[in-house]
Every structure is written in C-alpha cells, then in structure tokens.
Amino acid sequence: MSKYLVFSAWPYINSEPHLGTLLHLISADYYARFLRSTGEDVISVSGSDEHGTPIEVEAIKQHKNPKDLTDEMHKKILEILNAFSVELDNYTRTENEVHKEFVRDFYLQLEKNGYIFKQTTVQLYCEKDRIFLPDRLVVGKCPYCGYEKANGDQCDNCGRLLEPTLLIEPKCAICGEKPVKKETYHWFFDLPKLSEEISEYVKTLDENVQGYLKSMLSEGLKPRSITRDNRWGIPAPFKGAENKTIYVWMEAVLGYLSGVVELERRTGKNLFESFWLDPETISVYFIGKDNIPFHAIILPALLMASKKGYNLPKKIASTEFILFGQAKFSKSQHIGVWASDALSVAEGEYWRYAILALRPERGDSSFNWQDFDKMVNSDLNDKVGNYIHRVLMFLNERFGGVVPANESASKEDEEFSKSVMALQEDFIKLNYDLKIKDAVKKFVEAAELGNQYFSSQEPWSKIKNNKPRVSSILFNAVQSIAHICFMMYPVMPKKATKLAETIKLTKTGAPEKWETIPSGTKIGHPEPLFQKIVIKY
C-alpha cells in the first residue's frame, strides 16, 4: 500500500466548465477511485480558482461584486461535479480562509528564505476602470497586418507576437478608452536561483512533459512576478504591498497544499504532514498541456524555495486538448460542449465514460456527436448493459435468480475466465501506468467477451437437455459480471454500485479469484443498467 495525492487542475470559474475542464476533474476522481479500490491510501483535492483579472473584468461587465459572482459560480460548479459523480475528498475554493492564510504565510517564508525581490515596471493602465491591463486586455490595430482587433500580446489575424506598446491606437478591451502608461512596482520570485535544481528535477518527469519545457529551460528561467495591482485576490503579505494582491497562478497552485490542510482540520486526522512531507508519497497531477510550466517548474520551484521538504510532483499526467470536430473549444464562438449542455443530453456517468475514453493522452482528440452516440448506445447500452441483463434475466427465469453450482465445467469456460481475468490484469496495469484512456475500455471488452461466450455456448438451447452444463455457463457468466463491475466502478461509480447491489457483490476491491459470487447466492431483480439516448445532430 502506498500513499497517493491525487490532484486535478483547479478550474478557473469565470465561465461554465466545458468538456476540456471537466476532463481533469473526472480523471482525478476516476484515478482516486481506482487507487482506493485496489487498497491504496489516497487523498484527492481540487477547487475553484476564483481570483484575478478575468473574473474582476467579468464582474465589472455584469455590475457585480467579484465575490458574489464567484459565490454563484462555485455553487454551480459543485452542482455540476455532483452530476458527474465527482466526489473528491476536498473540492474547495481559493476564497477559503485556510487557503488565504496558507498562501500569505508561504510567501513570507519565501521572503525570509531570500527568494523574493521587488522591482519597478511600467504597464498600461485604464483610468476609467482603474485597472492595470494585462497585454491581452489591450486591443488595437496590428502594426504588421492592420487587423483592427489585435490583442496586446498577439495578433489573431497574422499570428505575430506583439507588445501592447506596438499597437496602433491601443484601447482598453473592457471600456474602449485609451490606456496610459503608468509606473508600478512588483514583488518577484527569484526563479533563476533555482535553475539547476529545477533542471535536475524536470529530468524525473515524463518525456512528453519535458518536451514542453525544453525551450523554457534552454532560454533560461526568468524571475516571475508574484504580485498584481488587482483588487480582487489575496492581499500580498509583503511590507509595503498593502494595496497589491498575489497573482492568481502563484496562489492557486498552493491550493494543492492548503486543500489538504483544510481537509486535515475538517477530519482531525494527521494528513498534511503524513502525505505532503513524505518523499515517498506518489503525487499525481491531472492537468492540460497548457498548465505544464506551472506544475513542472513554478510549483516545484516554490516548494523547493520553501525549504520545508514538501513532496515534489511525481507524475504530471498532462493531456492534449479535446477538439470539437476539427475546431478548438471556444466560448466566444460557441464551439464546444459545456457542462449543462452535456447534462441535458445524457446523464453525467455516460459522459464520464465518453470523456475518459476520449482522453487525449497522445495527441489532440476530437469529440463528435456520432461517436458519443455510439459510445453510449452501443458500448454502454447494447454491449455492457445488454450482456449483464441477458445473463441475469436468464438466471432469473431458469434458476430462480440463484447462482448455480459449477457442475459441468468445460474447456470453453476455462478459456473465458482466463480471458476476463487477463483483461482485469491489463486494466490494473494500465491504470498504474496512467494509460487511462485504454484502461477505461476494458470493462466494455469484457462484456464483448461475455457476449461471445454466451452466444457460442447457447444456454437457451442446452437448457432443454443438458441442465448441468447450463449451470456452469451461468455460473461463469455471473462471475464475469462481478469483474466487469470492478472495472466499471471508477468510470461509473453509481452505476457500478447499483450493479454490485443487484449481484450481491459485497467486496469492493479487485476480485482476486474468478469465483467471486458464490453458488447459492440469490441475486436481486435485474433492472436495465443503461438506457439509450436520442441525440439530435
């Protein structure tokens, strides 16, 4: 048994989450459930990332207080997570007091350790909105192609990288007024000081992750500013920084720690020290590729700089993007699938299967409704659901719902049980290797084997003259369902739990033996586990 910290990237809650955001939360929930079902010691944490400029801007647009806005959004997220059966040990938010206190203490410690310095910079400022504008929030005419709506950091039309000062007729993206240059000062994290340690550390990560960091590392790490002139955020703890807040990213990543502190206080168990300070703890981070620098460089560097001996990220399970057809999900262009759209089409657990089976572990993967239709109606309903149902109905009709004895075993039975057990072993190994996309499909493959077995053995015709043989067939078919149930659990916990109740499967762990449901067990009345859905597309 090992200790595991399972984390999902914290969703930034300026808008409703879409499939891509849900992917990490569902992956983390899946993985935590899998690990626990095999007997590991697991803590899973995530939360709403709710500070920073985009939310402040959104609040200005909606004429709301940022806190009221994120209160609403956080509540909505909790409902969404519930609908997708995501039950982490602690899903919290960056507005919680434990987090704020933790972050302030953490940065004071870094200052004490000599990793913080102050520097003056010049930025664009909107006098009307009283806000410093990040590059992206400045729009204007591209000096290269003349595109009117170029952002301060990049022109979407010609793709060139820009500086806000290069824009012709720069305007504030919020109100359209012309911004002014204004001097300000910020506190910086001295990342270069840790260059060597970070370079060494990065070598312990997946090659895929290293690829994304190559250019960053070869160009040399640069200091990273910790503070912002925003009003909405955690007040910076440094002397003279009373009117500054901490840059969202630099505080949100610390939620992985504060979330465990919070959990510890709630449960009264010694969790923080036990998990976070144990170098043997296996920490797994489910994130998108866009978050790699923060998780593979900034977070470890912060942890190193604290000199507390915190567990550095061990496995960064980053994924590529889920595309909608050929296009990237886009809120402004209404491309993609958002949580509430998804739930109006199918229940959350169907989506868990679809999203995990689509996990873009290798390259970008693309979502389309035809495939989703197939995954739900064919994989889940026709193959898995129908296999379970046909077996249990047969058992009900011919054996009064009582699992018969294995009276007349045959070579085919043995082959079948071996194949299913092999699938289960694959399933376990793939999960430990974080090949979730493949692991998730194993219960469907098991049901396919079951359907083949059942069809080839034809118990419905043998029942006429060879009942002992039929007893064995049903015995084996029922056992296979127990194994399917185990593999299905992390994917669709509620469905699997319902199935477990029906077949009287009491043990929750991996069935070690083929014979998991003893002969003589009276199973419950079978109800179809899945329903077909109708999708308009």
Add this chain to the structure above:
RNA sequence: GCCGGGGUAGCUCAGCUGGUUAGAGCGCCAGACUCAUAAUCUGGAGGUCGAGGGUUCAAAGCCCUCCCCCGGCACCA
C-alpha cells in the same frame, strides 16, 4: 522565427526500442441466432502508413529535405 505534438482504411484512432500478407472500432455488405432493453454473434470488401531521397537482408517505424494541421514562446489564466 524558435520549441513541442500530429499527418495510418469513408470516420475516430492503435501500432512507431525496424522483422511474418499494416490493426481495432464505427460505417458499409452478407449470414447466424433468439436468452436479452431488436440486443447479440460470425464472415467480407476497403489503406502505394503526408511527399521525396537515404541507411538496411528488412521501414509506417531510423536519418535528411520538404509540405500541411495544432499548441506554446513565460504579467492569459
């Protein structure tokens, strides 16, 4: 421009430490069965593996050149 990922059957993808006639699912065509939510099972057709060159007894896989798509390039979270 630099860095990274990708380009394999109509579609979605696997295979990529080089080695039998390149695989799966869906879709399509044909057949079987009736226990089951008309579900299932069996068989078939279909690809010069982005382009060209090279290394090798042997390349989808390694090397070189080029083309196309996506992402990153650090005060966007």
